[in-house]
Amino acid sequence: MPDLVKKVTSKDFISMKARGEKIAMLTAYDYLTASIFDKAGLDCILVGDSASNVMQGNTNTIPISVDDMIVYARSVARACQHSFVFCDMPFGSYQISKADAVANAVLMMKETGVDGLKIEGGEEYVDTIECIIRAGIPVCGHLGLTPQSVKAFGGFGVRAKDDAEAEKLLRDVKLLENAGCIAIVLEKIPSALAARAAATVKVPIIGIGAGVDVDGQVLVGQDMLGMDPTFHPKFVRTYANLHNVITEAVKSYSADVKGKTFPNESESY
Numbered sequence: 001m002p003d004l005v006k007k008v009t010s011k012d013f014i015s016m017k018a019r020g021e022k023i024a025m026l027t028a029y030d031y032l033t034a035s036i037f038d039k040a041g042l043d044c045i046l047v048g049d050s051a052s053n054v055m056q057g058n059t060n061t062i063p064i065s066v067d068d069m070i071v072y073a074r075s076v077a078r079a080c081q082h083s084f085v086f087c088d089m090p091f092g093s094y095q096i097s098k099a100d101a102v103a104n105a106v107l108m109m110k111e112t113g114v115d116g117l118k119i120e121g122g123e124e125y126v127d128t129i130e131c132i133i134r135a136g137i138p139v140c141g142h143l144g145l146t147p148q149s150v151k152a153f154g155g156f157g158v159r160a161k162d163d164a165e166a167e168k169l170l171r172d173v174k175l176l177e178n179a180g181c182i183a184i185v186l187e188k189i190p191s192a193l194a195a196r197a198a199a200t201v202k203v204p205i206i207g208i209g210a211g212v213d214v215d216g217q218v219l220v221g222q223d224m225l226g227m228d229p230t231f232h233p234k235f236v237r238t239y240a241n242l243h244n245v246i247t248e249a250v251k252s253y254s255a256d257v258k259g260k261t262f263p264n265e266s267e268s269y
């Protein structure tokens with residue numbers, strides 16, 4: 001029986017990789033969901049900027065603000081006694097200048113209580129990432145399909161399929177490791193490339209749509225719980241059908257209200 005109240009720390013990620021233990025990570029954006037994930041023994045929770053899509057109904061992650069992320073991250077951090085919690089730095093919060101990036105990173109750490117931040121990009125942002133790490137903040141990198149660059153990429157397709165982009169990604173992984181990142185997410189890239197990346201560095205590589213030969217996996221919580229039947233990319237495995245469970249529960253509740261069978265005597269004062 002694992003000791004679930006022991007908090008996962010940044011040191012644990014490296015030792016998990018060293019002993020071949022895979023890291024399980026999911027996104028969450030609210031207290032109750034994070035609390036369930038934490039008590040289920042999940043290693044790591046990401047307060048992803050996918051909150052822009054999942055919580056706010058946007059079609060990409062560009063609109064979400066630092067203030068929005070702080071509200072979600074604070075709620076998740078409060079729930080977690082065991083899981084390590086990363087929060088995404090949203091679009092615009094680290095691109096303007098290094099000073100601005102460090103100020104936003106410090107604000108996000110102070111206001112939320114999360115354990116580290118995730119930042120998209122390689123060579124272009126490695127200096128900024130170094131400054132944030134130097135301030136004492138654990139950082140998770142993110143390469144491959146970096147959704148904040150969706151407009152530059154022209155869509156959400158698989159990245160690094162050609163040699164030039166694949167070589168750049170391998171260089172970026174090394175740069176982020178040398179900068180001191182404690183984990184790196186690789187999103188939607190060929191499995192063989194992700195496996196090569198994971199084999200060449202000590203820092204754990206967490207995949208999403210990057211095959212099995214990496215050091216851990218991350219999915220959006222709502223995707224793996226089957227909440228949106230209209231969104232089913234190939235890399236998502238659904239472990240529940242909460243869309244149907246919730247739909248049936250709401251239908252039953254409505255019928256009970258209209259049929260005057262809720263509340264009954266034992267549910268009344």
Ligand code: KIV
Nearest residue numbers: 027048049050185218
């Ligand atoms: O924002 C997010 O949910 C993410 C994961 C998909 C890795 O960055």
